[in-house]
Amino acid sequence: MRNFLFVAIIATALAGCSTTPTTEAPVEDHGAAGVTAPGAETGGAQGGSVNGSATGGALGNELRNPNSILSKRSIYFDFDSFVVKDEFRPLVEAHARYLQQNRNARMTIQGNTDERGSREYNIALGQKRADAVKRMMVLLGAGDTQIETTSFGEERPKNPGHDESAWAENRRDDIVYAGE
């Protein structure tokens, strides 16, 4: 219990300094894996990760401006649907425009599902949602290589509840820019 508390406090501290672009958990991940796995190999197809390099100051302030639509990062979906609803069109268009105007910017769209059903199948469903938003952004002028689509499936719920209102919050795409 004490350990759990400690972790929670650290997490809070991290959240408190989220404007600093260097507080990236993935960096810690890599380090920890290397240090604690003496026999581990880091071969294979490694290197495709978008989290490896932070663009740091290259990120426009617009992205962090709470008054800008670019600070809005979640697109919600109906049950069993991959259709981007009209209410999210302005958000998608704004991010597509940003990518078009900032050709060095890189984005990951992370698809998510609610908790119901197969975990593996939900990864594929989340991927389909992420792909749907990417397709729209590319049609609007974003570069294909600027956007990676991935999926968390049901593994990263925004709302941990088990009812329709929680599920509605969890059927979503999250937009994350490289360096954030």
Add this chain to the structure above:
Amino acid sequence: MIPLLRRWLAFAAVSLLPFGAPIAHAQLSIEIVGGAGTTIPIAIVPFDAEATYPLGITGIVGADLARSGLFRLVDTNGVVPRPARAQDVQFPVWRARNADAVVVGSMLPLPDGRVDVRFALVDVVKQVSLVSMAYTVTPQQFRVTAHKIADVIYERLTGDRGVFSTRIAYVTKQGPRFQLLVADADGFGPQSIVSSNEPLLSPRWSPDGSRLAYVSFENRKPVVYVQSLDTGARRAVANFRGSNSSPAWSPDGRKLAVTLTKDGGSQVYLMNPDGSDVTRVLTSQAIDTEAMFTPDGQSLVFTSDRGGTPQIYRASLLGGQVERLTFDGSYNVSPKPTPDGKGLVFVRRDGGRFEIAALDYATRQVQVLTQGPNDESPSVAPNGKMVIYASEGGGRGILAAISIDGRVKQRLVAPATEVREPAWGPFPRS
């Protein structure tokens, strides 16, 4: 603990432990929640000199057999003298106690510290000794030996190979921490294989039991790893642009089927277990995922929404038609072929309930094995007789197991821990 180290530990998002590291984890305890129609009454007599060892053998043998749901333990108290050899068994004594079979044995210490363990299985009805075996083992091997003895008894009396010497892999979530663990099939001796602050899922055993493939989100996206259980060494074998998930081993251990999105959409590929020689084997405009090899290694069964809803299909790796296998209902996923090659178990949605069911290829019959409401991730025991799966109990994730005929049901519970993603390991080597 010094603050720095503590801080580092709090940050150590992924840590690997060589298999066998002596770390205690919340152990699964198994309870039978539904029994078979008929059980074999069996008396397991404490072995001669067993009481001189802190950890005995017959207690574990009895627990294994009872847990299978196919046996009922007969009280052995008060039988004097206690038989230790087959020829010592007095049949009327055991008939009076309604035992159909009796297990007797001895544990003789040897000068080098090892122990000569012998047992015999006696059929009380036919009044014959069915089998007798001897093992020379160290006291540290008592548990392994007990499982072997239980396997011999189980096979002799049921006709099916026992799975008491196998292992299971599963994922726990405790607070923010995910762990992939391997334990004996009775839940004993859980060992952490990898732990992470990001989700872990889909552990899959290599056919020889020496490696696990699994999906880790430690890089903030699904990546497929293969890890040796002997050395702890691991490798990201599928870390392409997009998502990488759903690993499955070919029966000869030479190939992995994986779902990749690198070329757009979730599609099934084959690769070597070191990540080389990636080739696409299925092409559709829809989701194709959850591929598993059939036991002959010549086909894949997989989940696809190519027909509008997720259904299970079979595709030959030698070419030819893709065949749809499930038709009833709008959600049939997670196919796991049975080792006899005659069918598969899968997850079906019935209304809002997710249930484990079994499909027979020849008859096209579907037998619903569980009632949900949230049962998923089935994994078939290597003898094809039990299915372990993820379920819910007391408001959290637990593991449960059900016999392939639906008659025997077990729950595997760890205190205060979410347990999920079970994978039943292969028969042990040799």
